[in-house]
Structures are given as structure tokens and as C-alpha cells.
Amino acid sequence: MNRLANKVAIVTGGARGMGAETCRLFVQEGARVVIADVLERDGQALARKLGEAACYHRLDVSDEANWQQLAEQTIERFGRIDVLVNNAAVLVFGAITDLSTGEFERALSINLLGTFLGIRAVAPLMQAQRAGSIVNISSVDGMRGVNAFPAYVASKWGVRGLTKAAALELGHHGVRVNSVHPGGMNTQMANPRGLTADELNKDYRQVPLQRIGEPVEISRAILFLASDEASYCNGSELTVDGGMVAGAYYPGLPGAPF
């Protein structure tokens, strides 16, 4: 309790999935939270559920003017911005030879440009406070290649790289910037057909923990990096993936479960 007492946080893509879970956990830990998302109905419903400590703000992360308004209105309402979680993203499907320029650009403009615009919108305020924590949600796909999702992979590697540059530029102002790298998580993005965890887990035999992750398991990692407990973490990358990027099993050899 109260690990984020007196802190004001913005969570992009906060209306559903891991973003929504993060908003819930942040409020539970004493933060006031701005749920920033294009999904107005879901965002407003979550804000009502979370009560006075939360509000919804319509934000398209790829829109520079939207960010300006969000930063201004957050300061007007809460007086400061301590935490930014750049979580909003889209999963764009299609092999390189099939992918249109527009689809590739859509992934980059929401996932990568959106993260850049977010950092740029809050950095001057955090620098002036000489304190702040920015948590960028990348992916295990920001650490490896994956077929069928080249635009998403490129955007998530970009988020990881941008995090390092921002950690250098903002660190000496007292602002920490870190990235989180989820593995497969049970949200609409990775489970659009709403399969049960048991059904999904059949595809996770290769992952050392042999199961999909639940949104709160990412939110807890975000909470740590957002809080003062992570006071010496800057430019770090935290995988929360059940061991997915650690490696894959050689079936039948010692140490493998199958």
C-alpha cells in the first residue's frame, strides 16, 4: 500500500488490458491516475470505477497537439506529473513482402512516435521538478525477431533504443527512464478470441514457466519502476516473460520438460 503515495501518473492505453490493470494497481498504491486512451467508453467506465483518484483523458498518442493538451490539463488538475507509462500500442500483422507502407507507418507512429511524443511532453515538467519516472512498454519482440510482425518488432526495438537515449538525456535531471519487456500476456492483443488460460497455455510449452502471463504480473513490474524503490534503475530493461527470451528447449535433452 502507498508505494506511489502523492504521485501523479499518466498511463497511455490505460482503458483496457495491461494499461487498465496498471491504473487499478497505481490507484491502490496511492497514486492519482490519468487514464489516457482513444477508447472513450472503456476509459470513462474505468475512471468511474476507480473513483476520485482517477480521470479519463482522450489521447491519441500519435497526435502531438493531444499530448500538449494532456500535459497542460494534468498540471491544471493535479499540479504535477511524476510518472508516465507509455503503454499504448497496436499489433500490426503482415510479412515484410505483404505489408503496406501505411500499415508499417501505423505501427511506428503509435508505438514508437507515440512514446517519443509522450517523453517529450512530460520531460520539461519532470526536469523542472528534478524528479520523475518514465516507463516504456516494449516487448520481448524488442529483443528478438519474429515472423509475421516485422512492423511491431521494429517499433518495439525502437522503444527499447529510445529508452536508452532518454535515460542518458534525462538522468542527470533526476528523471529515470526504463523499459519493460512483456512476454505473451492474456489480453485482447495476444488473446483476441478470448480463449481460456488452459487453452492458451498449450502454445506456451516452450516458455520455461509454460504459461501465458496475466496483466497484473506486468503491472507489478511497472509499479516497481515507477516507484522510488527503483531509485537507481535508469536505462534498464526488465523482462517479464516467464523466461521466454532466456531460450527455448531442445526437446528430449536433459533439463527439458518434454
Ligand SMILES: NC(=O)c1ccc[n+]([C@@H]2O[C@H](COP(=O)([O-])OP(=O)(O)OC[C@H]3O[C@@H](n4cnc5c(N)ncnc54)[C@H](O)[C@@H]3O)[C@@H](O)[C@H]2O)c1
Ligand atoms: N499482450 C501481449 O502479449 C503483449 C506482449 C508484449 C508487449 N505488449 C505490450 O503491452 C502494452 C499493452 O498491451 P495490451 O496487451 O494491454 O494490449 P491491448 O490491445 O489490450 O491494449 C492496448 C491499449 O492501447 C490503446 N491504444 C491503441 N492505439 C492508441 C492510440 N493511438 N492512442 C492511445 N491509445 C491507444 C488501446 O485503445 C488499448 O486500450 C502494449 O505496448 C503492447 O505492445 C503486449
